[in-house]
Amino acid sequence: MMETVSNLNIANKSVKLVSTMKAAALAAPLSVTIETAPLPQPQKDEVRIKIQGCGVCASSIPVWEGREWFSYPVPAGSPGHEGWGIIDAVGNDVSGLKTGDRVACLSYNAFAEYDVARASQVVKLPSSLNDMPFPGEALGCVMNIFNRSDIKSGQTVAVVGAGFIGLLLIELAKSAGAKVIAVSKREFSLNAAITAGADNAVAMDDHYKIINKVKELTGGSFCDRVIEVTGKEWPLNLAIELTAERGKLIVAGYHQDGMRQVNMQLLNWRGIDMINAHERNPEQYIQGIKQAIKAIEEGRMNPFPLFTHSFPLIETGRAFDMLTARPDGFIKALIVNTEKS
Structure with missing residues (x-):
């Protein structure tokens, strides 16, 4: 895909920005398309994240399979809600976060190359987790x-x-x-x-x-x-x-x-x-993510061997097929973005 680009001067530096991105979209039950979507722009209290990956959650099986109460197509990038990545833009009112920070986030369209999240719903990842997948919401x-x-x-x-x-x-x-x-x-x-x-x-x-x-x-x-x-x-x-x-x-x-x-x-x-045991308060989820980081660092849990299958964005449908079939060897699937995916 050819990306549309523009030049923007930020902090006296010329930065080349893309204006479109790739995103997976459920066009219909059991059908994923890869769309070219506008690059999301962060509001004043938000950050934009270049998504490195997103977990595929079993709670999304109904929208994948189709139920009478869903409407299709669903928004591009949805229902991806277990994303992590690198901040590449911050809103005017954001403090404590900066471009280049690696984070986990509460966002809802993370089956994509970029997504936005409120700054209050972002957790910086420590260096101990460098290069490790981290579906924070899960x-x-x-x-x-x-x-x-x-x-x-x-x-x-x-x-x-x-x-x-x-x-x-x-x-x-x-x-x-x-x-x-x-x-x-x-x-x-x-x-x-x-x-x-x-x-x-x-x-x-x-x-x-x-x-x-x-x-x-x-x-x-x-x-x-x-x-x-x-x-x-x-x-x-x-x-x-x-x-x-x-x-x-x-x-x-x-x-x-x-x-x-x-x-x-x-x-x-x-x-x-x-x-x-279900939570709806984002603040509680953020506390849970922080506690998960601590539990991993203390050796009380180790999720990394459980990430058994990884798929590029273009194979999001295959990831859902694997999730619903659950063959032997399968525990958790991730959608992982690369420069070529």
Whole structure:
């Protein structure tokens, strides 16, 4: 693609700026096109980021597959919301950030070469993470779930769903001194859970078989904390069954496709606290991203081996295909921009 360029004098230096960029766009369900879009311009409280990469989130599967409540085409770069990159322009009212800073951000059109974000929703990345992929929103989400879970040393924790988020929660729970039971469908995921530190791995196949196995592993008392990370109704009710009396059930799965029927009788009978671990406050997400950086630097979690697949922008559709198929070996996909992509 030929980029349109212009010259702009900034701080007495002649800087060559592009005025267009490439961005992936969902033209229709299961269909991605690569568009030439105008280069976004930061407002006075924003920065523009040259996107190095963006995670592909399972929460975006419905818009990829298509639902009646979505309209197409979606905005160029959407639903990319796990971006990181280099600041290349700052708004007039921005302080504490400068061009050249490498950052993670909360932005919403990061399946593109550039995106903009509010300065308050940007986190500078330390030199310890130089050249490392960092989908900050996803990692901040993990930390927020972990904080809501209130895990303490000596507790028994079940993690229902051993995908990207589940595996990192296993690592964090182990770092807190908990015993961890992983429950997942795929044999590959169960093996990954053991690698992440889980003490036991239980196949998610037969409902009552799982309950009896966890009952056996816990001496009949079940689990102090159960974190559901699937977004599906059956595993949610399974998670209730695995939670001990006065235990806490943490709902981390993204239940976005409708109503759920849950076993309220058992929730009531056991006095279970049911906690929604999702956040909507950007400030809380920013705190989560900062805490994720600290957890990585302290060795309490290591996300980098879990980034199993990388795709250039032009293969965004293939990344979504991989996400929905989840073949053995797949944990987390990234869209990674290069000068040639």
